[in-house]
Amino acid sequence: MIDHCLTLNPSCARGWHWSALLRLFAGQPEVAIKHFQNYLRLCPRDRMATHLNVIGEAYFFTRRFDEAVANLLASLELAPTFPVTYRVLASCYAHMGRLDAAREIVRRLRAITPVVMEPATRYRNPELRELFLSGLRLAAGEET
Helix, strand or coil: CHHHHHHHCCCCHHHHHHHHHHHHHCCCHHHHHHHHHHHHHHCCCCCCHHHHHHHHHHHHHCCCHHHHHHHHHHHHHHCCCCHHHHHHHHHHHHHCCCHHHHHHHHHHHHHHCCCCCCCCCCCCCHHHHHHHHHHHHHHHHHHC
16 A cells, blocks of 8 residues: 555655555565655655664664664664664674673663563564564573
8 A cells, every 4th residue: 555655646755654664574674775765855854763763773684784873873862762772773783793782772771661572573574583683682691
């Protein structure tokens, strides 16, 4: 339906945003990045925390960890209580080999919620889900 919406109205910024999010969850992070860039082009002043989180997640799943970190940190500045961002950032740091930074992010996450690990069922691609969860397990250590 979202593709049909964008065919009918390719200038629908929210349509590109939702398409990016759905593509991310469907395991198409490269497409998600392109659709998110379309959204930002159509809505250049909209830099909400959740939007930065989505692009950070997409970069994470394409293993562009440096770009993911930059967006996830910017997202945390705008929404310091959004736990998903902490989880993805911790996993990202773990995959970069920055375990001290990953563990610090997990410590900050625990100040917000006792739930560090999650099932991550929103990520439909099992390989991408495992990329996320394996990094998060590494960041959380044996305490989870």
